[in-house]
Amino acid sequence: MAPSTLSRLRLGGLSVALLLILLLVTLHLMSSAVQNSAELSRYFVPLLVINLAGMVVLIGLITYNSIRLIRQYLRHSAGSRLTLRMVAIFIVISLTPVGVVYFYSFSFLQGGIDSWFDVRIDQAMEDARELAQASLDLNQRLWLKYTEQQLLSITDSSESALSLTIAELRQQSGALELSLTDLNGQIIAYSNAVASELAPSKPDDFIMQQLREGSSYVGLAREKDELMIRVAVEDPLGRPFIMQGLYPASDRVSALSEKLELAYNRYKELSFLRQSLKRNFSLTLFMVLMFAVLSAIWAAFFSARRMVAPITNIAAGTRAVADGDYDRQLPVPRAKDELAFLVTSFNAMTRRIGQARDQADRSQREVEGQRAYLETVLGRLSSGVLTFDAEHRLRTTNPAAEKILGSNLQRLIGSPVQSLALASPVLRQFAEGLQAPLRQTQEEWRGEVTLFGGEGRKVLICRATPFAQPDGPNGHIVLFDDVTALIRAQRDAAWGEVARRLAHEIKNPLTPIQLSAERLRHKYLKKMPEKDAEVLDRATHTIVQQVEAMKTMVNDFSEYARPPQMEVKPLHLDKLIEEVVDLYRGNKAVRFKVELTAEQSRVEADTLRIRQVVHNLVKNAVEAMEGQKQAQVEVSSKVVSRDEHPYYEMRVRDNGPGFNESMIQHLFEPYVTSKPKGTGLGLAIVKKIVEEHGGIIWAENCGTGACMVMQLPMLVDLALEEREA
Amino acid sequence: MKRLGLILLLWAWSGLLWAAPFVVKDLSIESEESAYYLNARIDYRLTPEVEEALSNGVPLILKVQLEVGKVWRDFWEGNPLSRTLRFQIRYHALTELYRVVNMQTGEEQNFVTQDAALYALGDMGRLPLVSQADLVPGEAYQLRLRADLEIESLPLPLQPLAYLGRGWRLTTGWTQWPLQP
Numbered sequence: 001m002a003p004s005t006l007s008r009l010r011l012g013g014l015s016v017a018l019l020l021i022l023l024l025v026t027l028h029l030m031s032s033a034v035q036n037s038a039e040l041s042r043y044f045v046p047l048l049v050i051n052l053a054g055m056v057v058l059i060g061l062i063t064y065n066s067i068r069l070i071r072q073y074l075r076h077s078a079g080s081r082l083t084l085r086m087v088a089i090f091i092v093i094s095l096t097p098v099g100v101v102y103f104y105s106f107s108f109l110q111g112g113i114d115s116w117f118d119v120r121i122d123q124a125m126e127d128a129r130e131l132a133q134a135s136l137d138l139n140q141r142l143w144l145k146y147t148e149q150q151l152l153s154i155t156d157s158s159e160s161a162l163s164l165t166i167a168e169l170r171q172q173s174g175a176l177e178l179s180l181t182d183l184n185g186q187i188i189a190y191s192n193a194v195a196s197e198l199a200p201s202k203p204d205d206f207i208m209q210q211l212r213e214g215s216s217y218v219g220l221a222r223e224k225d226e227l228m229i230r231v232a233v234e235d236p237l238g239r240p241f242i243m244q245g246l247y248p249a250s251d252r253v254s255a256l257s258e259k260l261e262l263a264y265n266r267y268k269e270l271s272f273l274r275q276s277l278k279r280n281f282s283l284t285l286f287m288v289l290m291f292a293v294l295s296a297i298w299a300a301f302f303s304a305r306r307m308v309a310p311i312t313n314i315a316a317g318t319r320a321v322a323d324g325d326y327d328r329q330l331p332v333p334r335a336k337d338e339l340a341f342l343v344t345s346f347n348a349m350t351r352r353i354g355q356a357r358d359q360a361d362r363s364q365r366e367v368e369g370q371r372a373y374l375e376t377v378l379g380r381l382s383s384g385v386l387t388f389d390a391e392h393r394l395r396t397t398n399p400a401a402e403k404i405l406g407s408n409l410q411r412l413i414g415s416p417v418q419s420l421a422l423a424s425p426v427l428r429q430f431a432e433g434l435q436a437p438l439r440q441t442q443e444e445w446r447g448e449v450t451l452f453g454g455e456g457r458k459v460l461i462c463r464a465t466p467f468a469q470p471d472g473p474n475g476h477i478v479l480f481d482d483v484t485a486l487i488r489a490q491r492d493a494a495w496g497e498v499a500r501r502l503a504h505e506i507k508n509p510l511t512p513i514q515l516s517a518e519r520l521r522h523k524y525l526k527k528m529p530e531k532d533a534e535v536l537d538r539a540t541h542t543i544v545q546q547v548e549a550m551k552t553m554v555n556d557f558s559e560y561a562r563p564p565q566m567e568v569k570p571l572h573l574d575k576l577i578e579e580v581v582d583l584y585r586g587n588k589a590v591r592f593k594v595e596l597t598a599e600q601s602r603v604e605a606d607t608l609r610i611r612q613v614v615h616n617l618v619k620n621a622v623e624a625m626e627g628q629k630q631a632q633v634e635v636s637s638k639v640v641s642r643d644e645h646p647y648y649e650m651r652v653r654d655n656g657p658g659f660n661e662s663m664i665q666h667l668f669e670p671y672v673t674s675k676p677k678g679t680g681l682g683l684a685i686v687k688k689i690v691e692e693h694g695g696i697i698w699a700e701n702c703g704t705g706a707c708m709v710m711q712l713p714m715l716v717d718l719a720l721e722e723r724e725a
Numbered sequence: 726m727k728r729l730g731l732i733l734l735l736w737a738w739s740g741l742l743w744a745a746p747f748v749v750k751d752l753s754i755e756s757e758e759s760a761y762y763l764n765a766r767i768d769y770r771l772t773p774e775v776e777e778a779l780s781n782g783v784p785l786i787l788k789v790q791l792e793v794g795k796v797w798r799d800f801w802e803g804n805p806l807s808r809t810l811r812f813q814i815r816y817h818a819l820t821e822l823y824r825v826v827n828m829q830t831g832e833e834q835n836f837v838t839q840d841a842a843l844y845a846l847g848d849m850g851r852l853p854l855v856s857q858a859d860l861v862p863g864e865a866y867q868l869r870l871r872a873d874l875e876i877e878s879l880p881l882p883l884q885p886l887a888y889l890g891r892g893w894r895l896t897t898g899w900t901q902w903p904l905q906p
Contacts, residue, residue: 204838204845219820222817264818276885279885
């Protein structure tokens with residue numbers, strides 16, 4: 001808005017200035033036309049129309065500006081109040097002297113023109129005219145009388161005699177012209193001082209009419225700037241004669257009367273033109289007044305806007321800055337005044353604020369970048385990372401920490417470490433383990449924290465390191481790793497080694513023991529007395545049986561300790577499960593419910609070993625139901641997503657008593673069994689096979705009964721699938 | 726602006742209304758001695774405003790414009806006759822006479838009454854127009870005549886009023902009269 005306001009003002013100002021100049025020129029021409037220019041007078045009306053049109057345009061502009069200003073004022077627009085006040089002040093300041101000048105000019109004009117035509121001068125002029133007329137009247141009456149006497153003196157009747165008489169009479173009287181006519185104006189006799197004038201000047205109809213009505217006529221006439229007295233009389237004796245005479249006035253009288261007539265006519269004319277003159281001057285003066293007033297009002301608007309524009313811009317700029325727009329630069333006024341200084345300072349201020357903001361933005365972006373980088377690093381760490389501030393409030397966490405602790409730690413950010421204890425039993429154990437290390441502010445702490453939860457026993461290796469915070473006392477970084485699997489693997493490895501050695505050490509003497517026992521039996525049973533033979537039979541039988549049992553146990557050990565040699569291939573596990581379950585359907589004591597919904601899914605597995613797993617799980621479930629009425633084993637499969645990767649999940653669920661809570665923790669460890677005849681290696685081997693396939697298996701109590709859940713990664717290699725196809 | 730235009734229109738219309746007082750009467754064109762002569766009467770009737778000015782000694786100029794031309798002529802063709810006659814009438818208070826001056830010849834006439842003076846002014850007897858030789862035989866010609874009160878000749882202070890005010894636009898308007906050689 002700001003840059004265009006000033007340029008619009010400049011453009012508008014130039015246009016109106018041109019209009020004002022045009023009006024001024026037309027006013028000047030009008031004034032000249034009124035005063036002294038005959039050439040311009042014919043353009044008076046067009047000039048007036050141009051002037052009026054220009055003033056209408058000015059009035060329109062002023063009206064538009066006024067309405068706009070009032071609207072802005074009512075809207076409380078920036079700068080409108082100041083503009084209104086300045087416009088009012090300008091108008092008052094400019095109109096007062098203009099009004100005073102107009103008032104006195106008008107008074108002077110009216111009074112001045114009237115003073116030229118003073119009443120006394122009027123009267124004097126009238127008196128002079130009447131005096132002249134009275135003087136001439138006397139003369140005229142004398143010539144009338146004289147003409148009548150001349151007519152009476154005529155006694156002739158013939159035309160020739162009358163002509164002579166008339167010529168004589170003319171000479172006697174000194175008349176310029178003397179004629180005798182009948183009542184219709186037909187000339188009977190005529191005489192003229194100038195011989196070449198053959199015809200008398202014909203009296204006009206008015207004189208003839210007056211004569212016909214019986215009245216004589218006497219009046220003044222002027223020919224060739226010479227004043228004369230024209231007389232026309234009817235014969236008092238009743239003869240059908242009309243005598244007309246044209247007598248010269250004296251040179252003196254003629255000259256004086258001419259001067260008087262000129263002066264009187266001029267005065268009379270001027271007197272008559274006085275009103276027009278006043279009207280014209282008044283009109284011109286009024287137009288000048290209107291021009292001055294309208295120009296002043298418009299100039300008031302223009303000046304006010306021009307002066308207020310930078311202030312309005314500053315107000316708008318300030319508002320913009322308050323709204324956070326620091327890029328706003330205001331146009332600097334041309335005039336190098338205080339306003340220009342203010343605007344320049346404002347621009348410098350916003351520029352600096354903008355630079356500071358940009359700097360802050362850059363810093364913030366850098367910080368955010370670093371933070372994102374840190375979060376990414378933390379997110380990709382397999383170790384759990386937690387940070388605590390000096391008040392032991394949780395500040396940062398990473399996904400690995402949430403995964404290890406099995407809780408949503410994000411929602412606990414800001415909570416003190418004691419509050420973590422309330423979130424879950426696992427977190428309570430973890431928090432209890434951390435409380436003491438967090439109190440150490442100088443030294444690093446390393447230790448092991450053992451957690452017991454739904455997923456079993458977890459062993460965490462923790463390290464708490466104090467670190468300096470920028471705004472206060474030391475906080476702590478706690479790093480921890482779940483080493484449960486590691487410990488378990490170590491234990492499994494140890495067990496495997498034990499089993500392998502045990503099998504090796506035990507298996508070797510078993511066959512000689514068995515053979516020796518059978519040999520003893522074979523050699524001495526028939527030779528011995530019946531009573532001893534019976535003892536021998538029972539003893540050797542026991543030896544052989546126990547050796548067999550020991551062999552089975554040793555084979556199981558061998559199986560457990562056997563290194564993996566798998567032949568993997570894509571496998572539709574649903575089909576395999578169906579086949580295995582079908583083998584158990586002969587057992588009428590148990591009802592099977594199979595819901596396999598992952599028919600199309602395949603896993604990459606060793607068929608024999610996976611079959612062994614399924615067998616083992618189903619068999620365990622069936623055996624757990626022994627002696628139970630309405631026993632039911634439910635086998636289901638589905639596809640689940642785990643860490644954005646699809647997994648094949650198999651569940652074997654029974655409606656038995658379920659697992660003992662303390663047993664769940666150690667269910668998959670060797671020599672853990674709830675069955676009287678079990679070796680305790682079944683589930684350990686199952687777990688080993690599942691883990692060899694990259695899967696996981698766990699046991700849980702679900703509603704009524706136990707549930708074994710196995711998840712194997714699904715085959716998603718399309719190329720492999722195509723090869724297979 | 727619209728209102729101003731309306732006012733100007735009304736003003737012009739009122740001017741036309743006042744065009745009536747001057748009327749051309751009894752016009753005839755006679756052919757004699759290889760020339761055409763005009764006989765006409767122009768009835769000059771003055772409005773009260775003009776009469777007042779006249780009686781106060783303001784000289785009035787009456788302008789008579791005469792044109793003889795083809796009825797259908799090309800625009801570059803000139804007229805055989807294009808003539809303007811001016812007559813002045815002025816009242817002299819001292820002698821109480823109306824003086825009429827033919828401004829072409831300088832000839833003066835005095836009249837006791839205004840009517841007589843105006844009558845004499847309007848009497849255009851045997852005014853030579855064109856010689857027959859100037860006209861193409863068989864071509865249709867027309868005489869155009871117009872008589873006005875010449876506002877431009879009025880005293881300056883009176884002219885704005887005469888242009889703007891009523892009663893000053895006195896004219897016969899252009900009148901056409903056929904002239905067949």
